Amino acid sequence: MNSTVASEYSSEVHSTPIEHRFNPYSDNGGTVLGIAGEDFAVLAGDTRQVVGYSINSRYEPKIFNVGDDIVMTANGFAADGAALIDKFKNQLKWYKFDHNGKKLSIKSAARYIQHLLYGKRFFPYYVSTLIAGLDEEGKGAVYSYDPVGSYEKEQCRAGGAAASLIMPFLDNQVNFKNQYVPGTDGKEKRPLRYLSLDEVLQLVKDAFSSATERHIQVGDGLEIFIVTKEGVRVEYYPLKRD
Amino acid sequence: MFRNNYDNDSVTYSPTGRLFQVEYALEAIKQGSAAVGIVSSTHVALVALKRNAEELGSYQKKIIKIDDHMGIALAGLAPDARVLSNFLRKQAMTSKMIYNKPISTQSAVLSIADKAQENTQSYGSRPYGVGLLVGGYDESTDSCHLYEFQPSGSVLEYYGAAIGARSQAARTYLERNLDTIRGSEAHLSQEELIVHALNALRDTLAQDVELTYKNTSVSIVGKNTPFALYDDENVQQWIDKLDAVSNSRNRSNGDDDDDDEDDNDDNKDDAVKTETGATADAGESAADSAVGANIQTDAGQEDRMETE
Amino acid sequence: MNHDPFKWGRPNDATYGAYNHHIAQATPYAYEEQHASSTSTTTSSFPKMNTQNPIITGTSVISLKFKDGVILAADNLGSYGSLARFTNIERLIRVGKETIVGISGDISDLQQIERILEELETTQEVYDNFDGGDDLKAPHVHEYLSRVMYNRRSNMNPLWNAIVVGGFDKDGKTPFLKYVDLLGVTYGSSTIATGFGAHLAVPLLRQLIPEDKDYVNITEEQARECILNAMTVLFYRDARSLDKFSLVTVKNDGEFKFEKELRCEGQRWKFAKDIRGYGSAQQ
Numbered sequence: 001m002n003s004t005v006a007s008e009y010s011s012e013v014h015s016t017p018i019e020h021r022f023n024p025y026s027d028n029g030g031t032v033l034g035i036a037g038e039d040f041a042v043l044a045g046d047t048r049q050v051v052g053y054s055i056n057s058r059y060e061p062k063i064f065n066v067g068d069d070i071v072m073t074a075n076g077f078a079a080d081g082a083a084l085i086d087k088f089k090n091q092l093k094w095y096k097f098d099h100n101g102k103k104l105s106i107k108s109a110a111r112y113i114q115h116l117l118y119g120k121r122f123f124p125y126y127v128s129t130l131i132a133g134l135d136e137e138g139k140g141a142v143y144s145y146d147p148v149g150s151y152e153k154e155q156c157r158a159g160g161a162a163a164s165l166i167m168p169f170l171d172n173q174v175n176f177k178n179q180y181v182p183g184t185d186g187k188e189k190r191p192l193r194y195l196s197l198d199e200v201l202q203l204v205k206d207a208f209s210s211a212t213e214r215h216i217q218v219g220d221g222l223e224i225f226i227v228t229k230e231g232v233r234v235e236y237y238p239l240k241r242d
Numbered sequence: 243m244f245r246n247n248y249d250n251d252s253v254t255y256s257p258t259g260r261l262f263q264v265e266y267a268l269e270a271i272k273q274g275s276a277a278v279g280i281v282s283s284t285h286v287a288l289v290a291l292k293r294n295a296e297e298l299g300s301y302q303k304k305i306i307k308i309d310d311h312m313g314i315a316l317a318g319l320a321p322d323a324r325v326l327s328n329f330l331r332k333q334a335m336t337s338k339m340i341y342n343k344p345i346s347t348q349s350a351v352l353s354i355a356d357k358a359q360e361n362t363q364s365y366g367s368r369p370y371g372v373g374l375l376v377g378g379y380d381e382s383t384d385s386c387h388l389y390e391f392q393p394s395g396s397v398l399e400y401y402g403a404a405i406g407a408r409s410q411a412a413r414t415y416l417e418r419n420l421d422t423i424r425g426s427e428a429h430l431s432q433e434e435l436i437v438h439a440l441n442a443l444r445d446t447l448a449q450d451v452e453l454t455y456k457n458t459s460v461s462i463v464g465k466n467t468p469f470a471l472y473d474d475e476n477v478q479q480w481i482d483k484l485d486a487v488s489n490s491r492n493r494s495n496g497d498d499d500d501d502d503e504d505d506n507d508d509n510k511d512d513a514v515k516t517e518t519g520a521t522a523d524a525g526e527s528a529a530d531s532a533v534g535a536n537i538q539t540d541a542g543q544e545d546r547m548e549t550e
Numbered sequence: 551m552n553h554d555p556f557k558w559g560r561p562n563d564a565t566y567g568a569y570n571h572h573i574a575q576a577t578p579y580a581y582e583e584q585h586a587s588s589t590s591t592t593t594s595s596f597p598k599m600n601t602q603n604p605i606i607t608g609t610s611v612i613s614l615k616f617k618d619g620v621i622l623a624a625d626n627l628g629s630y631g632s633l634a635r636f637t638n639i640e641r642l643i644r645v646g647k648e649t650i651v652g653i654s655g656d657i658s659d660l661q662q663i664e665r666i667l668e669e670l671e672t673t674q675e676v677y678d679n680f681d682g683g684d685d686l687k688a689p690h691v692h693e694y695l696s697r698v699m700y701n702r703r704s705n706m707n708p709l710w711n712a713i714v715v716g717g718f719d720k721d722g723k724t725p726f727l728k729y730v731d732l733l734g735v736t737y738g739s740s741t742i743a744t745g746f747g748a749h750l751a752v753p754l755l756r757q758l759i760p761e762d763k764d765y766v767n768i769t770e771e772q773a774r775e776c777i778l779n780a781m782t783v784l785f786y787r788d789a790r791s792l793d794k795f796s797l798v799t800v801k802n803d804g805e806f807k808f809e810k811e812l813r814c815e816g817q818r819w820k821f822a823k824d825i826r827g828y829g830s831a832q833q
Contacts, residue, residue, distance in 0.1 A: 024703050026733055049737050054748050056729070057737040059762050079700050079734035090335055097307070097331060123704075342693030343720075349678050381720070382684040 025126045026051055028078035029217030030062060031160035033207060034130045035174060036140030038194035040228045041132040043071045043142075044204045045160075046212070046239060047221035049078060058220040058241065065232045067092050068104045070133040071225040072113075075160035076147070077126035084125050087116055106133040110143040110151060117149030124148050128159035133227050140227070162211035162218050169210070173203055197226070205237060212239045253365050263369055264362050267393035270371035274317035276406035276446040277304060279375040280416065280423060280439050281388040282430045285464030286377030288315040289439040291406070291446065292457045305459045309334040310468040311344050311379045313461050317406030318372030318393075326354050326370065326391075347378030347387040351397050359395030369393040373405040379464050386464055404442060411489075412442035432462050437483050447489040453481055604656035604710040606630055608641045609790045610747030611652035612780050613714050614755055615725040615740040615765040616773035619801035620716035622652045623777050625785075626811075627792035634792070640810070642796045645671060646686035648717050648806060650798045651695070654744040655711035655732065663695070663709060670694055688717025688726040692736070700734025708732040712744035716800060723802050725765065740765040743780075746788045751780040770799065782814040793817070 032045035049060040062081060063073040066089050074081035091112065095104055109131060117125055129145040144157040156174045158166035171177040179190035195203070204224055212219040222237045248254055249262030256262060277290035290304035305315045306327040312334065316323035333353050337345035354374075361367045374391040390403045401424045404412035416438075422428055423438055430438070440460070444453055451457070455477040463469040472480060486493055552558070606628045613622040628636035641660065643651045645667050653660045674686050692715040702708050712731040719726050728738040740762045741755035758776045759765050777797065785793045793814035799807040822828050 022703075022706060022708060024706060024708075024733065026735060028735060051735070054752070056735075057739040057762075059739075060737040077733075077735075079703070079736070082736065083700060083734070086339065090339065093335065094331075340694055340697045341690045343687075343690050346678060346680075346684060348680055352677075380684070383681065 024123075025077050025080075027076065027126075027161075028056070029161045030075055031158065031162040031166065031208075031211055031215070031218050032063065032073045032075045032128070032130055033156075033158045033166055033170070033204060034132045034142040034144070035156040035170070035195075035200050035204065036132065036142045036154070037197060037200055038140065039134070039138055040197050040200075040226060041071075041134065041140035041142055042197075042200055042204060042224055042226050043073060043130060043132040044208065044222060044224040045073055045075065046208060046218050047223055048217065048219050048239075050217050053216075055220075061223055063223055063225050064089075065225065065234075068109070068133075069227055069232055070104070070106055070109050070131055071227060071232060072129070072131045073159075074125065074127035074129045076128055080125040081127045084113075084116060084127060084129065088113060091116075105136055106131065106141050106143070107135065109133075110153070113143075113145065114149040114151050117145055117147065121148050128163070130157060130159055132225070134229065138229060158207070162215040165211050165214055166207045169207055170203075197228075201226075201235075208239060251365060252362055252367060252369055261362060261394075264394050267369035267371050268373075271318040271373035271392075271405055272407060272409075274319075274372070274406045275302075275304070276404060276409045276412060276443060277315035277317050277375055278402075278404045278409075278412045278416075278439050278442045278446075279315060279377050279388045279400070280402040280435055280442070281377065281386050281400070282423070282428070282435050282464075284386060285430075285432050285435055285462055285467060286379070286386045286388050287432070287435040287439040288313055288375055288377050288461045289436065289443050290315045290317075290459045291443055291453075292459055294457075301456065303459075305461045305471055307461075307469050307471060308350070308376075308378075309338075309344060311381065311463060312347060312350060313377055313463055313469045313471070315375045315377075315405075315459075315461070316372050317409075319370070320372070322370045322372040323374065326357070326372070326374065329357065330354060330376075344381050346380045346382065347376060347389065348399075350378065351376045351389040351391055354391060355395045355397045358391070358393050361393075362395060375403055375405060377461075377463060379467070384465065402442070404446070406446070408446040408448070411445040415442040415445045432464065432467065433483065436460055436462060436480055440480060440484055444484070444487065445489055445491075447492075449489070449492055451489075452487040453484070454487070455481060602710075604659070606635060606657040607790070608639055608654050608657055608660065609788055610743055610745045610751060610784055611641065611654045611712070611714050612743040612747045612751045612755065612777060612784070613652060613716055613727055613741070614759065614768075614773045614777055615727050616768040616770055617766050618725070618803065619718075619770070619799060619805075620650070620725050620727050621770075621773050621777050621797065621799050622650050622714060622716050623781055623795055623797045624652050624654065625781070625792040625795040627790065627794075628657050629790045632789070637792060637794065640796060642798050642808070643667060644798075644806070644808065645691050646674070648722075648800055648804075649686060649688045649691050650716045650800055650806075651691065652714040652716070652744075652798075653711050654713075656709070659709040659711050663698075663711065663713070666698060667691070667695075687720055687722070688715055688728075689720060691715055691717070692726075692728045692730065696730045696734060696736050699730050699732060703732060703734050714742050714744060716798075718800070718802055725802070746790070747780070747784060750787055751784055754780045754783060770801070774799070778815070782817060785814045785817070 029050040030046050030048055034043045043063055045063045047059045047061060049056040062075060063071060064085050066072045072085055074084045092104055113129060124147045126147055132142045135141040141153060142157055143151055143153050145151040156170045158170060176190045176192055180186045181188040181190055208222045219239045220241050222239050224235045226233050246262060248256035252261060252263035275291040275293045279286060279288045288305055292301035292304050294301045302320050305313060307313050308327060308330045314327055330350055333350055334345045337343055358370050361369045370393040376389045376391055379386050388400050388403060390398050390400060390405065402416035419438060423430060455474055458477050458481060460472040460477055460480045461470060481487060608628060611622060611624040613620060622642055624641040626637055626639050627634055628639040639657060641653050643664055645651055653663060671686060678684055695713055699709060710732050715728050717726050718724060727742055728736060729742050730736045740759045741752055743751040755776060758772060759768060781795055785791050795812050797809045797812055
């Protein structure tokens with residue numbers, strides 16, 4: 001059947017029906033960032049929640065300690081993010097019931113989250129997911145996901161609204177991309193080394209204050225979850241509120 | 243030999259208004275090793291005696307965590323308890339998930355009581371063969387509760403309760419010490435609560451058995467105290483707090499006033515068995531006679547002979 | 551002249567193209583029959599659609615925390631598009647002893663939510679609150695509504711509303727204010743407004759409470775004045791609003807004040823006589 005709608009300004013004929021229906025998604029802005037160190041990992045996010053040009057809340061946390069020294073965030077569509085994290089928390093509880101209180105390794109948590117995301121492959125959770133913690137050797141670990149569950153273990157990853165602003169900065173400052181040993185005429189790459197926790201926290205704060213300057217959906221507050229062998233602790237820093 | 247015609251299914255009443263299958267299920271609880279629970283104003287302690295089927299085998303799990311604020315102790319068929327505990331865990335999680343609220347101890351125990359009751363009314367089903375002590379702390383009312391769940395679907399709240407083999411001895415202990423445990427000026431610490439529970443459990447022991455870290459499970463839950471379960475090596479710290487680890491009637495210095503009653507315990511159990519017409523752990527002949535007795539009193543008019 | 555009565559009074563195909571029956575699956579029975587033999591199919595290529603547009607709508611709900619409670623306000627208008635259709639709609643719903651739920655958006659969905667909340671309350675009273683003291687509190691109501699809203703959106707059958715839940719935390723003392731909408735998106739803040747109010751009223755409310763934690767310095771009188779002013783401003787500029795509204799104040803000393811049929815006081819319309827075409831001014 002030919003469905004044609006001619007506008008009053010042209011005789012151009014559209015052959016596709018105008019879609020007018022409920023859109024189950026929205027974008028609630030915000031940005032998140034995870035960095036793994038030698039014996040620690042951090043997961044940070046701003047606390048602003050937006051829809052369109054409106055600021056819903058200046059303090060709506062989106063990073064959670066889900067148990068077993070794993071911290072998690074799912075940034076993008078806030079309702080999906082919250083649903084995913086709730087689901088994971090519940091499954092972690094069952095895991096502990098079924099395995100006599102055994103601690104879930106971050107490797108297993110990572111694989112399990114892939115299944116949660118892929119399970120909704122055809123009606124995805126519209127989020128970029130990050131988890132951070134310590135691996136079985138006690139080294140920092142960050143895992144990142146796309147909305148349908150493809151995942152990877154990385155040294156660092158930014159997600160959400162200002163990911164494209166922060167990620168190149170991280171490439172340069174964490175993985176020393178485009179950095180060369182002085183005097184080698186750009187022939188010898190700067191050797192990689194682990195950053196200290198203080199260095200990482202400074203990077204995170206710089207990344208977020210810069211993103212706040214340049215991205216309208218980022219700001220208000222910065223919450224940083226730090227995982228060490230002592231456990232999880234949280235730090236909060238105010239960001240610009242404009 | 244006469245056969246009971248009213249125990250083929252759980253839905254048929256005997257002419258005297260009894261449901262034999264349900265009563266048999268209650269007997270299954272008495273086959274299990276004992277479990278004891280006590281509640282103070284701030285805490286609930288659940289303790290239990292574990293059995294191992296054979297020397298090389300593991301001990302049966304007797305106490306199960308339901309949530310941070312709730313746990314159960316069981317006596318009877320362990321697989322039935324596992325199914326029920328999984329159901330309780332789901333209920334607890336659902337409550338947190340959709341109401342953002344820990345499930346109250348009473349609604350939790352009523353949810354399984356409803357399941358149990360259904361089995362007493364639907365053809366082809368078997369009542370659960372397990373009794374549970376459900377202990378929990380309710381955040382919303384800031385109170386602790388202890389309930390006994392029975393396969394009949396009945397639920398009662400207790401200050402102290404005991405189920406399982408020779409549990410009458412534990413109940414006797416609890417009754418005698420009710421004032422120290424629950425009196426108006428009694429404010430038991432967690433530790434004292436557990437010691438009382440273990441004392442009660444100790445009185446259910448058979449002659450040559452002692453409480454050891456291998457056969458004892460201890461748990462505590464309450465205000466600002468997430469459910470904690472102590473098994474194996476971790477139990478020793480609690481056992482060390484007892485003045486003795488064997489049943490008081492078997493100790494040489496023995497508390498004299500206990501003796502007469504404790505000696506009767508087994509007989510008492512038997513009395514109960516006969517009354518409810520269950521098979522218990524007695525030999526086959528004993529069971530037959532008990533059942534026979536029931537037929538004669540309850541359904542004597544049937545007078546049907548066994549076919550074999 | 552087209553002699554088919556079915557075509558009468560309809561947009562001319564020559565001008566506008568054939569009517570697209572896929573849209574809203576508006577295929578009439580007669581049309582189906584007529585074209586039953588044609589090769590094209592008249593059944594929609596869309597998946598099953600439960601969702602509609604909101605029909606009768608309620609506009610903003612605005613709310614504030616103050617040091618010992620929360621205030622919510624919503625006007626009494628039910629609009630049918632741009633028509634002010636009903637003027638006695640109550641959009642603030644009391645749940646339990648100390649919780650108030652404000653709803654904007656579709657009114658029939660509002661009434662559905664009203665029934666859902668009533669059932670929640672009954673269930674809680676009958677099956678949970680045996681010995682008393684275990685009452686429904688705002689966090690429970692909010693969590694429950696969030697589940698309902700998110701599940702409905704996930705079934706592509708949303709309840710077309712934005713909801714504010716006000717009351718107290720589990721401690722019964724700390725003011726609680728949270729939002730949930732047709733997508734299941736939730737957030738908490740000391741200043742919450744839905745719909746048009748999110749644009750027009752929130753800046754006014756945030757003038758009183760710039761930072762979320764500052765609500766502890768705000769008195770009931772300050773909060774009330776701010777809300778009343780915001781309702782008046784909304785009436786000036788929101789074409790779907792009414793100057794008659796309800797206002798609920800809940801305080802942690804147990805007071806629950808439900809005021810109905812309040813009016814936007816102190817309206818100033820003097821400027822109106824200078825606007826050409828407004829009122830009876832002759833120009």
